[in-house]
Amino acid sequence: MSKYSDLIQATAERMLDLMKQGTIPWRRPWNDPDAPKNGSINGPWNPTSGKSYRGSNTLILLGAQMAHGYNDNRWLTYRQAESIGAQVKRGEKGQQIAYWDFSKAGKAKDGAEPLTEGEEKSGYQGPSVFVATVFNASQIDGMPEPPPPFVMPESIRNLRVRELLDRHQPKVHHDGGNRAFYSVAADSIHLPKHHTFRDDVSYQATLLHELAHWTGAKHRLDRDQTGRFGSQDYAKEELVAELSSLFISERLGIGLGRQHEEQHAGYLQSWMRALEDDAKCLFRAASQAEKVMTFLDIPAFEREPLPQVKKEQGMDQRRKAEADRRSPSRRKERQVA
Structure with a gap:
């Protein structure tokens, strides 16, 4: 098995272990004191680039x-x-996480003829995938204190949601009773009345979850939405929408609170069965959720990267960190902690 296949299998096993504990493993429960607060941009990110991790790497690192x-x-x-x-x-x-090289993706392999409409892509090569190892900042000496989470002002968050709806013009009807759903046949989103939600954030989280389903229409991203309620195909489409909600929340600062958690906890068993049957299903869903982000044009959040240090300066700082680690006072401090 390749390193990437090993990563897929290890991720599936970890996610299954967390799911068996009744946990949705890519987000903390709404009542966890360490759960991100409404408006905070709090997903995994790289401080040397300032960029947020994306797709399956988001799930791997959250897990x-x-x-x-x-x-x-x-x-x-x-x-x-x-x-x-x-x-x-x-x-x-x-x-371990995965990263891709797209520089040769889509180019014909030796001897392959150019594609014509309707042909399979077997003659073309996809992106190359590699596995890299990353460490959490808490595993590293000499890291600066983390910056406070960026909090998206409510007025800006509301503006972003309105702009999103204005740009894509989905048909939204507040006639869903106590249900929220996307109608494939009518190509429309149906929601309960606005006042029945706990707050604006709960309303926005539900609306954007259904907007993720809306992107799957045949004339948009063309996902399979034929699965009946309770089927594995239905659960897989729900997983795409769930991960899309997660990625949207990380980019717009929309907290997925108690109401969202209660609505989607029922899918845990279905997602567990899907993962047991196919370890790749979570990676596929994350890839499709990233396509939702691209289609909706919701850019990933970026921060100011940390400054690089000169090699000699870096060596001095590492020697100091090593000395601190070896000193008796430092060892005693760690034992007390």
């Missing part, structure tokens, strides 16, 4: 944070830690 109890959401490679004058602690084990 790792939950499994190991990390409250810091910064992740970086060994060399990236060195580049900012920090040092991975001795004996720490990193988390």
